[in-house]
Amino acid sequence: MPVSMSSIVIIQARTNSTRLPGKVLLPISSIPIVVLSAKRAANTEKEVIVVTSNEETDDALCSELKKNRIKYFRGDLNNVLKRFTSSLKDLDEDTIVFRLTADNTFPDGSLLDELEQEFIQHEVEYLICNGVNSGLPYGVSVEVTRVKYIREAEEKSELEDDLEHVTPYIRRKYGESYYKSYKNLNLGSYRATIDTFEDYITIQKVFKYFDNPIQVSWKELSEKLKNVNDYRTSKTLVEKFVLGGAQFGLAYGINNKIGRPKFKDVCKIVKKAIYNGVEYIDTAREYGESELVLGKVLKTDLKSRSKVVTKLSALNECQQDEKQIVVESFVKESVFESCVKLNTQTLDCLMLHRFDHLHQWSEIVLKTLVSLKGQGYIDKLGVSVQSPEELTKTLDYCEIEFIQMPFNILDNRWDACIDKIIKTKKSRDLIVHTRSALLQGLLVSKDKDLWKRANENSCDIINWLESRSIKYNRSSVVDLCLAYVRTQSWVDGVVVGMETLDQLDQNLSIFGNSLMKDNEIKDVTLSRPKVSKNTLNPSNWRA
Numbered sequence: 001m002p003v004s005m006s007s008i009v010i011i012q013a014r015t016n017s018t019r020l021p022g023k024v025l026l027p028i029s030s031i032p033i034v035v036l037s038a039k040r041a042a043n044t045e046k047e048v049i050v051v052t053s054n055e056e057t058d059d060a061l062c063s064e065l066k067k068n069r070i071k072y073f074r075g076d077l078n079n080v081l082k083r084f085t086s087s088l089k090d091l092d093e094d095t096i097v098f099r100l101t102a103d104n105t106f107p108d109g110s111l112l113d114e115l116e117q118e119f120i121q122h123e124v125e126y127l128i129c130n131g132v133n134s135g136l137p138y139g140v141s142v143e144v145t146r147v148k149y150i151r152e153a154e155e156k157s158e159l160e161d162d163l164e165h166v167t168p169y170i171r172r173k174y175g176e177s178y179y180k181s182y183k184n185l186n187l188g189s190y191r192a193t194i195d196t197f198e199d200y201i202t203i204q205k206v207f208k209y210f211d212n213p214i215q216v217s218w219k220e221l222s223e224k225l226k227n228v229n230d231y232r233t234s235k236t237l238v239e240k241f242v243l244g245g246a247q248f249g250l251a252y253g254i255n256n257k258i259g260r261p262k263f264k265d266v267c268k269i270v271k272k273a274i275y276n277g278v279e280y281i282d283t284a285r286e287y288g289e290s291e292l293v294l295g296k297v298l299k300t301d302l303k304s305r306s307k308v309v310t311k312l313s314a315l316n317e318c319q320q321d322e323k324q325i326v327v328e329s330f331v332k333e334s335v336f337e338s339c340v341k342l343n344t345q346t347l348d349c350l351m352l353h354r355f356d357h358l359h360q361w362s363e364i365v366l367k368t369l370v371s372l373k374g375q376g377y378i379d380k381l382g383v384s385v386q387s388p389e390e391l392t393k394t395l396d397y398c399e400i401e402f403i404q405m406p407f408n409i410l411d412n413r414w415d416a417c418i419d420k421i422i423k424t425k426k427s428r429d430l431i432v433h434t435r436s437a438l439l440q441g442l443l444v445s446k447d448k449d450l451w452k453r454a455n456e457n458s459c460d461i462i463n464w465l466e467s468r469s470i471k472y473n474r475s476s477v478v479d480l481c482l483a484y485v486r487t488q489s490w491v492d493g494v495v496v497g498m499e500t501l502d503q504l505d506q507n508l509s510i511f512g513n514s515l516m517k518d519n520e521i522k523d524v525t526l527s528r529p530k531v532s533k534n535t536l537n538p539s540n541w542r543a
Contacts, residue, residue: 013102044109093148125174132188139193237277244497245283249290284311351382
């Protein structure tokens with residue numbers, strides 16, 4: 001006879017973590033993490049079971065649970081879904097199941113009670129609380145479903161990912177409902193999980209503020225997390241901010257007087273950017289050591305919290321009449337080298353370095369990349385375009401999901417293309433990132449010699465930029481230029497490069513400023529000075 005029970009908490013735990021082995025047995029406030037997580041989940045008297053493997057590596061974990069009188073179940077190490085269903089075999093199919101992991105110590109009984117009420121009230125099959133979508137730190141993580149859906153998942157799942165992560169089948173079939181009662185807290189960029197030793201030290205610091213680690217509420221812990229985090233500075237997560245990585249590999253930009261930042265400074269820049277909401281980092285094979293540097297920086301937990309956009313090599317070794325098999329080899333070499341340098345098996349986004357590569361060599365470049373995408377080496381394919389003509393033609397390729405283009409407040413070349421961008425975005429998934437919002441720093445420079453190198457008389461342009469900055473109450477010309485690009489509805493991200501933490505802080509502040517008004521955008525369109533195409537394309541600037 002199935003046992004009737006309203007709900008049960010299942011906590012997933014194992015000792016053989018790859019990034020931080022044995023982490024579930026590390027102490028926080030003198031309590032092993034797995035025990036602390038279990039007792040916090042049970043602090044409003046919910047039934048809790050820890051599910052772990054039947055391998056010898058988890059014997060010590062089970063001994064610790066037994067010593068603390070915490071129920072546990074042992075099963076298959078790799079088939080976690082089967083382990084779950086086996087632990088639930090005696091329960092009624094409508095029993096509500098909470099899925100937690102032992103490395104997330106913040107969730108407590110009060111949060112589970114709230115989630116249970118929401119789950120029942122809205123009559124959903126699956127509810128999740130976690131991260132940006134819930135407005136809470138990553139690691140204040142709980143999934144809620146019913147026994148019958150977990151059993152269905154085991155019966156019908158065939159994918160390896162389904163067996164390892166328990167709920168993917170349920171999410172695909174029944175959809176995801178996010179718990180959003182705390183969305184306004186904007187804590188999604190904070191990290192409360194324990195995946196690395198640095199995470200462990202951070203969570204240790206948080207719990208040191210409280211005398212009773214088992215009963216302290218998840219809200220108090222989340223609030224205190226802000227005080228021990230040195231990287232989150234903006235009040236809300238920034239939007240459309242793409243971290244440019246060119247400066248990490250070479251001295252980039254006409255206005256760059258500092259050169260490449262040191263590795264330790266790149267680490268701080270990248271980490272702070274991600275903690276403040278930056279999702280994408282832009283790099284390229286042609287940016288010196290940028291890929292290699294980012295691969296080292298992102299070895300930590302930062303990798304799972306960011307996406308890297310890189311570019312195929314320029315294929316300069318290939319002649320116009322090169323044999324297709326040779327071109328294919330160079331393409332594969334470039335992709336695999338990017339994977340190695342970025343320390344990843346799958347490139348989040350790979351862009352063609354040049355539009356011409358779409359159609360050159362009987363489209364063998366695109367065909368090769370589509371094949372590699374099918375094999376899992378690439379998630380999204382994109383193209384870096386230079387002109388409206390290239391953009392218009394690129395939009396006709398359904399294989400292209402990502403476009404990067406130069407765009408700034410003085411650049412009127414794209415006006416005729418905007419409608420097609422918007423129409424294409426409505427018909428299929430397409431992400432558009434813009435670069436050169438500051439024209440490699442030229443737009444904020446008053447150095448007349450730099451402007452001459454860029455083939456332009458600077459006086460009228462500098463005066464116009466400064467006058468519009470004052471007229472629209474912007475904090476600076478930088479703010480004016482970035483606000484103009486950020487305000488465009490079709491722009492999903494704005495690539496901004498920097499060499500120092502101070503520059504990052506300035507940009508984070510600017511991205512938190514208001515967008516421009518419709519009448520201001522219209523005024524820019526009507527009043528901006530005309531600049532030559534040679535100025536708008538840095539490759540035409542004088543050395």
